Amino acid sequence: MNNHRYCVIMCGGVGSRFWPYSRQDKPKQFLDFLGTGRSLLQMSVDRIEGIVQPQNIYMLTNEQYAPIIREQFPDMRPEQILLEPCRRNTAPCIAWAAYHIHALDPEAQIMVAPSDHLVLKADRFRDSVLKAFEFIERTDAILTLGIKPHRPETGYGYIQVGDHVGGNFSAVKTFTEKPNAELAQVFLQSGEFYWNSGMFFWSAQCIIESIRSFAPDIAQKLDPGMGIYGTPGEKAFIEQNFPSCPSISIDFAVMEKAPNVYVECVDIGWSDLGTWGSLYEISPKNVDGNVTQRCKALMVNSRGNIVAVEGDKVVVASGLNDFIIADADDVLLIVPREEEQKIKLYVNEVKSKFGEQYL
Amino acid sequence: MNNHRYCVIMCGGVGSRFWPYSRQDKPKQFLDFLGTGRSLLQMSVDRIEGIVQPQNIYMLTNEQYAPIIREQFPDMRPEQILLEPCRRNTAPCIAWAAYHIHALDPEAQIMVAPSDHLVLKADRFRDSVLKAFEFIERTDAILTLGIKPHRPETGYGYIQVGDHVGGNFSAVKTFTEKPNAELAQVFLQSGEFYWNSGMFFWSAQCIIESIRSFAPDIAQKLDPGMGIYGTPGEKAFIEQNFPSCPSISIDFAVMEKAPNVYVECVDIGWSDLGTWGSLYEISPKNVDGNVTQRCKALMVNSRGNIVAVEGDKVVVASGLNDFIIADADDVLLIVPREEEQKIKLYVNEVKSKFGEQYL
Numbered sequence: 001m002n003n004h005r006y007c008v009i010m011c012g013g014v015g016s017r018f019w020p021y022s023r024q025d026k027p028k029q030f031l032d033f034l035g036t037g038r039s040l041l042q043m044s045v046d047r048i049e050g051i052v053q054p055q056n057i058y059m060l061t062n063e064q065y066a067p068i069i070r071e072q073f074p075d076m077r078p079e080q081i082l083l084e085p086c087r088r089n090t091a092p093c094i095a096w097a098a099y100h101i102h103a104l105d106p107e108a109q110i111m112v113a114p115s116d117h118l119v120l121k122a123d124r125f126r127d128s129v130l131k132a133f134e135f136i137e138r139t140d141a142i143l144t145l146g147i148k149p150h151r152p153e154t155g156y157g158y159i160q161v162g163d164h165v166g167g168n169f170s171a172v173k174t175f176t177e178k179p180n181a182e183l184a185q186v187f188l189q190s191g192e193f194y195w196n197s198g199m200f201f202w203s204a205q206c207i208i209e210s211i212r213s214f215a216p217d218i219a220q221k222l223d224p225g226m227g228i229y230g231t232p233g234e235k236a237f238i239e240q241n242f243p244s245c246p247s248i249s250i251d252f253a254v255m256e257k258a259p260n261v262y263v264e265c266v267d268i269g270w271s272d273l274g275t276w277g278s279l280y281e282i283s284p285k286n287v288d289g290n291v292t293q294r295c296k297a298l299m300v301n302s303r304g305n306i307v308a309v310e311g312d313k314v315v316v317a318s319g320l321n322d323f324i325i326a327d328a329d330d331v332l333l334i335v336p337r338e339e340e341q342k343i344k345l346y347v348n349e350v351k352s353k354f355g356e357q358y359l
Numbered sequence: 360m361n362n363h364r365y366c367v368i369m370c371g372g373v374g375s376r377f378w379p380y381s382r383q384d385k386p387k388q389f390l391d392f393l394g395t396g397r398s399l400l401q402m403s404v405d406r407i408e409g410i411v412q413p414q415n416i417y418m419l420t421n422e423q424y425a426p427i428i429r430e431q432f433p434d435m436r437p438e439q440i441l442l443e444p445c446r447r448n449t450a451p452c453i454a455w456a457a458y459h460i461h462a463l464d465p466e467a468q469i470m471v472a473p474s475d476h477l478v479l480k481a482d483r484f485r486d487s488v489l490k491a492f493e494f495i496e497r498t499d500a501i502l503t504l505g506i507k508p509h510r511p512e513t514g515y516g517y518i519q520v521g522d523h524v525g526g527n528f529s530a531v532k533t534f535t536e537k538p539n540a541e542l543a544q545v546f547l548q549s550g551e552f553y554w555n556s557g558m559f560f561w562s563a564q565c566i567i568e569s570i571r572s573f574a575p576d577i578a579q580k581l582d583p584g585m586g587i588y589g590t591p592g593e594k595a596f597i598e599q600n601f602p603s604c605p606s607i608s609i610d611f612a613v614m615e616k617a618p619n620v621y622v623e624c625v626d627i628g629w630s631d632l633g634t635w636g637s638l639y640e641i642s643p644k645n646v647d648g649n650v651t652q653r654c655k656a657l658m659v660n661s662r663g664n665i666v667a668v669e670g671d672k673v674v675v676a677s678g679l680n681d682f683i684i685a686d687a688d689d690v691l692l693i694v695p696r697e698e699e700q701k702i703k704l705y706v707n708e709v710k711s712k713f714g715e716q717y718l
Contacts, residue, residue: 020675296712296713298708298709298712298713300694300705309691311689312689313689313690313691314689314690314691314713314717315690315691315692315693316690316691316692316693316694316705316709317692317693317694318693318694318695318698318701318705319682319694319695319698323678325691325693327686327691330670330671330672330673331672331673331674331675332668332672332674332684332686332691333674333675333676334674334675334677334684334693335675335676335677335678336677336678339677339678342677346657346659346675346677349657350657350673350675353655353657354655354657354673358673
């Protein structure tokens with residue numbers, strides 16, 4: 001195993017689109033979402049076993065979730081958990097992780113991964129990750145994994161591939177965030193566009209330089225920490241400087257601007273599990289098209305529903321078609337699947353009507 | 360207060376039509392169904408306070424529910440709880456109660472009442488009960504309370520009134536059990552028919568003699584206990600003889616056959632609370648016709664639902680019209696209101712599919 005390989009797993013999200021299953025105090029990445037006995041986060045770590053040394057894996061999260069992470073990873077050293085003092089989207093925290101790791105190992109090659117996605121083809125994933133590390137080890141590149149789309153999804157970012165540079169690797173021509181339905185259909189049919197998986201590879205040196213070039217307002221705040229990162233003074237430095245970084249995504253801050261951005265087009269059985277719809281899509285269905293894998297359900301005259309109910313509960317439903325039925329703790333949600341994007345609105349309404357405790 | 364007045368409250372039913380709210384180990388009569396702080400059974404006892412002396416109130420139930428009754432009525436003497444060894448419908452247990460009370464007080468006048476009905480006009484109810492006792496104290500009669508129908512309900516028994524005998528009292532002409540919709544409509548329009556409330560009044564002597572005349576197979580089993588009732592030998596006698604009584608309702612065994620049956624036509628704000636539909640009907644509704652009195656609910660684009668959810672749970676529902684949404688312990692039920700009569704079937708299916716523990 002190459003000792004300079006690192007993995008930064010982003011696990012500070014609140015996952016509100018999966019409410020009420022995903023709750024503010026225990027978002028979906030910490031849940032055994034598929035009933036496998038491992039949380040999505042644990043599965044994210046399991047997937048890179050043998051590729052990145054355990055001590056080279058970093059968790060990027062916030063204070064609130066540190067206890068859950070310690071519980072789910074009892075062997076992890078406290079230094080491996082990087083705690084953002086506040087939420088500033090992905091660019092500032094990815095930058096900080098790069099500065100931190102660079103201080104410990106200037107030759108570090110970093111994989112950045114989300115913690116709440118699903119990868120069904122683990123072997124192909126491992127192969128793709130190995131090839132990605134090899135690619136950035138020989139090329140001064142910013143690399144992202146691209147997923148071949150199979151539906152005109154409007155909730156994802158799309159990558160248009162440019163010149164082929166060998167293997168499954170190509171230069172990136174354009175990035176497009178969340179296209180409308182018409183454009184998504186064009187993207188799908190063109191064959192030139194791939195979904196942006198949110199998995200990135202780069203050397204610590206490369207991403208720091210890219211941030212200096214394309215997100216100078218972040219570099220300005222974090223550069224003064226050189227010499228402090230990796231020392232006991234780091235925590236205080238971050239607490240003082242991180243909050244004044246702009247809140248901006250790494251895609252917008254760097255990926256869309258840098259010239260040396262490449263994509264590895266992969267087929268890894270990926271799902272972002274971002275919505276009930278994506279969970280419905282990847283789940284096994286019974287003859288009536290109902291997904292009830294996690295619970296005991298008696299579905300009468302009901303089709304196309306996804307039923308997610310905690311514990312040993314029995315659900316009896318009749319006359320429901322294409323609904324999300326989710327019951328978790330003190331919240332019961334029954335809404336049409338086509339309204340999944342409205343769940344965030346409902347969460348806000350519940351908050352203002354009944355209080356924070358239901359979030 | 361007349362010391363010869365007694366009340367027998369039948370509280371051994373399982374209430375399966377209100378599943379999952381009503382459960383086999385705690386049927387609806389023991390639940391604080393309306394969130395008033397008192398169970399339906401406790402309210403049934405509260406209603407006759409001052410009319411029947413506390414020590415003259417008897418609970419007719421089975422072994423399983425004795426602990427709940429003791430808990431809800433800590434001052435009640437154990438002798439006031441009559442435990443059927445098995446279920447034999449209403450006639451045998453009403454007969455036993457009559458024999459038992461007759462042994463203690465041959466002049467006893469008995470009111471028989473269900474434990475799971477609702478009476479909204481308590482003052483009128485008390486007045487009706489007092490008049491009923493006075494009626495049977497001067498007439499050797501079998502008396503039932505009749506409720507003026509306001510919808511063509513097919514789930515109830517109907518009483519056709521005959522000759523008026525003073526006050527609100529009339530002789531009974533016919534009994535009709537659960538008519539079809541067409542007939543129920545005719546009954547409603549005729550003005551001659553009343554719902555059978557299941558509340559009866561008679562002297563102990565009168566009902567025992569009626570049973571001897573019209574249900575001799577019950578009298579044959581229970582008559583030999585004369586001299587044993589009210590003594591320590593009663594329990595063993597009942598355990599031996601009660602199970603061989605036929606399973607038959609008091610309506611069918613006696614009311615429909617006896618010549619001296621009368622009805623007091625009353626307006627007491629009665630609901631049998633037998634179904635979700637009847638609970639929906641009597642409950643306050645919001646502007647969208649949703650009944651959500653027991654829980655915090657965000658109902659979006661949803662009308663005519665009844666939402667019954669235990670505890671401090673929040674329900675978010677969208678696009679649901681005329682549904683029953685009931686969540687209790689380990690069961691979640693979401694079915695159209697018009698299917699309320701099918702709930703018993705669903706209970707059976709859940710039993711065979713997932714086990715007895717959900718009943």
